[in-house]
Amino acid sequence: MIVATGATGNVGRELVRILASAGEQVTAVSRRPPAHLPDGVRHQQADLADPESLRTALDGADALFLLVAGDDPQGILDIAAAGGVRRVVLLSSLGVGTRPEAYRHPGAFEDAVRRPGLAWTVLRSGGLNSNTFAWAESIRTQRTVAAPFGDVGLPTVDPADVAEVAAVVLREAGHAGRTYELTGPATVTQRERAEAIGDALGTPVRFVEQTRDEARAQMLQFMPAPVVEGTLGILGEPLAAEQKVSPDVERILGRAPRTFADWAARAADSFR
Numbered sequence: 001m002i003v004a005t006g007a008t009g010n011v012g013r014e015l016v017r018i019l020a021s022a023g024e025q026v027t028a029v030s031r032r033p034p035a036h037l038p039d040g041v042r043h044q045q046a047d048l049a050d051p052e053s054l055r056t057a058l059d060g061a062d063a064l065f066l067l068v069a070g071d072d073p074q075g076i077l078d079i080a081a082a083g084g085v086r087r088v089v090l091l092s093s094l095g096v097g098t099r100p101e102a103y104r105h106p107g108a109f110e111d112a113v114r115r116p117g118l119a120w121t122v123l124r125s126g127g128l129n130s131n132t133f134a135w136a137e138s139i140r141t142q143r144t145v146a147a148p149f150g151d152v153g154l155p156t157v158d159p160a161d162v163a164e165v166a167a168v169v170l171r172e173a174g175h176a177g178r179t180y181e182l183t184g185p186a187t188v189t190q191r192e193r194a195e196a197i198g199d200a201l202g203t204p205v206r207f208v209e210q211t212r213d214e215a216r217a218q219m220l221q222f223m224p225a226p227v228v229e230g231t232l233g234i235l236g237e238p239l240a241a242e243q244k245v246s247p248d249v250e251r252i253l254g255r256a257p258r259t260f261a262d263w264a265a266r267a268a269d270s271f272r
Contacts, residue, residue: 001025002170003057003085005048006067008034010130011091014163015065016041022171029057051075058083063170066090066113068105073112087119087176089169091162094124094181095230098241102230110179119176121169126183126246127156127234129263132193139205139271145194146208148215149236153187155245158258165252181246185257190235196261200268212236 002019006012007028019026020038027042028034037043044057049070058064064085066076080088090113095103113120135145162182169175188196191207198205210218212232219228234242249257 001027001061002063002065003027003029003044003061004065005029005046005054006065006069006091007037007043008032009067010128010159011163011166012065012067014160015166018163018167019170022167024171027057027061029054048076051079055079055083058085061085063087063089065166065170066109068092068109071105073109077112077115077118081118086117087170088113089121089123089166091166092122092124094126094183094242095234097124097181098239099230099233102226102233104226121175121177122179123162123166123169124179124181125157125162126181126242127154128159128162129156129184129193129260130159130267131156132197133267133270135194135197136270139197139201142206143198143203144206144208145190145197146210146214147190147194148210148212148232150191150207150209151189152236152238153189153192154234154238154243155183155185155187156193156260157182157184157249158260158263160263161249161253161257165249168252180248180252182249183244183246183257185245185259187243187245188260193260193264196264197268197271199261200264201271 002024004012004016007016008030016028020041027044029044029046031047046053046057051072058080061083064080092106092110096107110122138144194205194207
């Protein structure tokens with residue numbers, strides 16, 4: 001049995017669908033019940049911030065797809081081991097490798113999964129294309145996007161590609177002890193993302209460039225200060241490693257990563 005945490009999220013929801021379609025026995029874990037689950041998938045309500053709440057979901061499991069959430073990765077993994085889990089795929093962040101001081105939280109999860117006797121794989125994801133859902137309301141109501149660093153490009157990744165990679169790693173041998181970097185096929189600027197969403201909608205979307213201070217104030221409403229600073233650094237002054245297109249998605253899936261325009265076309269209804 002495979003346990004997938006974050007089962008209602010942009011990656012987890014697609015991962016559960018892929019695994020169920022492949023005939024895997026899946027337990028979907030989330031804090032709130034999902035609106036829909038594939039046939040045969042069991043749901044378990046739990047919270048990664050409370051490792052003990054995972055015990056029932058993990059009992060009898062073989063593998064775990066783990067998000068970075070909560071503050072007790074060792075507690076989560078202890079309960080997973082007690083339930084029989086011997087394989088963990090952790091969804092982490094590229095920032096752990098490029099800006100470890102700002103990304104200590106996912107770094108702690110990476111350290112935790114590298115324990116003896118556990119077959120672990122770390123997926124270091126670039127920024128997800130679905131992060132632009134934060135623009136949905138302003139696009140729906142004003143056909144406008146406000147964001148900083150409009151002409152700085154990053155190789156953001158389709159969450160469906162991340163889910164597909166996770167499914168392969170969970171189901172196939174040969175990935176234990178590896179860390180994969182997951183990006184899109186090319187760098188895309190904030191301005192180009194707004195244009196791509198406009199193309200998908202068939203109507204122009206205006207881009208308004210925020211100052212760094214404006215962006216910081218907005219991000220501090222839902223992100224810790226160290227992560228805000230790390231994120232602003234990546235968005236505004238990315239290191240070469242943060243703009244590099246990784247070959248890992250294509251290496252694992254046997255095809256190129258999907259483009260941002262591909263994602264925008266599929267997500268267009270959320271912006272209408």
